[in-house]
Amino acid sequence: xxxxxxxxxxxxRLRRDILRGKLLPGASVKERDIASDMGVSxxxxxxxxxxxxxxxxxxxxxxxSPIVALSDYSEVAEQTEVLIALEKLSAELACKNxxxxxxxxxxxxxxxxxxxxDTTDPLEMFEIDMSFHMAIAAASGNKALAETHGTFLRxxxxxxxxxxxxRRNRERVVNQHTMILDALRARETDAARDAIDNHLWHLxxxxxxxxxxxxxxxxx
Numbered sequence: 001x002x003x004x005x006x007x008x009x010x011x012x013r014l015r016r017d018i019l020r021g022k023l024l025p026g027a028s029v030k031e032r033d034i035a036s037d038m039g040v041s042x043x044x045x046x047x048x049x050x051x052x053x054x055x056x057x058x059x060x061x062x063x064x065s066p067i068v069a070l071s072d073y074s075e076v077a078e079q080t081e082v083l084i085a086l087e088k089l090s091a092e093l094a095c096k097n098x099x100x101x102x103x104x105x106x107x108x109x110x111x112x113x114x115x116x117x118d119t120t121d122p123l124e125m126f127e128i129d130m131s132f133h134m135a136i137a138a139a140s141g142n143k144a145l146a147e148t149h150g151t152f153l154r155x156x157x158x159x160x161x162x163x164x165x166x167r168r169n170r171e172r173v174v175n176q177h178t179m180i181l182d183a184l185r186a187r188e189t190d191a192a193r194d195a196i197d198n199h200l201w202h203l204x205x206x207x208x209x210x211x212x213x214x215x216x217x218x219x220x
Contacts, residue, residue, distance in 0.1 A: 097141030
């Protein structure tokens with residue numbers, strides 16, 4: 001496995017700053033200041049910003065500093081519909097194509113979440129949660145699907161994290177992931193799709209609530 005490039009490492013740090021609210025929507029992403037703070041040249045900073053722009057976390061502006069992207073619910077809602085459809089298809093194909101080792105990897109993630117939910121940093125736990133969903137897409141055996149799923153997952157990263165933080169509940173998270181895992185283990189496609197639907201059906205509404213609260217805060 002190749003190591004992350006410097007730009008990817010910087011993107012990871014900036015992504016976390018955005019998710020934690022250290023960099024708020026509309027805030028300037030000042031490459032010179034970030035480069036100075038991190039002790040690197042501006043080149044990897046620019047590359048990192050481009051990575052985040054592709055994920056929808058940063059908005060590039062001609063001849064001006066990039067800014068942390070502002071949320072647009074209608075756009076996010078459309079992306080959420082696509083993501084849920086991709087998640088269901090991933091689960092369906094994983095029932096048919098996943099290796100036993102891939103199923104056990106999902107079991108390991110679920111067990112880690114169950115054992116460490118209350119003691120792990122919420123952002124780190126969210127990242128582990130998302131790794132579960134990415135692992136299902138990878139286990140689908142369809143590379144194009146996995147890549148497309150990853151694209152939409154990253155675009156919704158911030159909104160989904162904020163929604164998950166508001167609904168943070170160990171039993172709900174662990175039980176729902178266990179239902180998905182059990183369906184995949186049994187290779188039951190209908191059960192797997194239903195488990196994904198049960199897990200994500202409220203996602204768009206949760207995100208709407210987060211964006212409305214954020215917009216109200218920005219207007220005050």
